[in-house]
Amino acid sequence: MADLLKLNVPGKPEYVGTVRMAASSLASGAGFDVEAIDDIKVAVSEACTNIVRHAHEGPDFVYDVSFEIEREKLTITVKDDGAGYNIEEYSEPVPGEIRESGLGLFIIKALMDEVDVQSEIGVGTHIRMTKYLQTGTA
Secondary structure: OOEEEEEEEEOOHHHHHHHHHHHHHHHHHOOOOHHHHHHHHHHHHHHHHHHHHHHOOOOOOEEEEEEEEOOOEEEEEEEEOOOOOOHHHOOOOOOOOOOOOOOHHHHHHHHOOEEEEEEEOOOEEEEEEEEEOOOOOO
């Protein structure tokens, strides 16, 4: 059975670090190594920062972050009820092209083992990220 921790986070940049620290603490307690913990922290920071930058609607905006801790994996879900976007219009960055933004999802996918993104305009965005615990080496 999984342990579940849920946070309701104010949509302000200063709380991204709080979510990042929670992710780090939970990943460490679950037995992830330093490299995996760093990957998890960066991925969750990217997801939260995207929400704060793009979905933020008004001073009372909040979003939800949940951490599902299982024996062999950690799954983090970041969900907002903000503006949403058309996933069909998202394109992976082209190597060699410098972009000011739009790398968040690419970074998340590179760092986590599984990533599922659902978004609908006017409804919000839901990002589910999973990192598996690596036990031993072959």
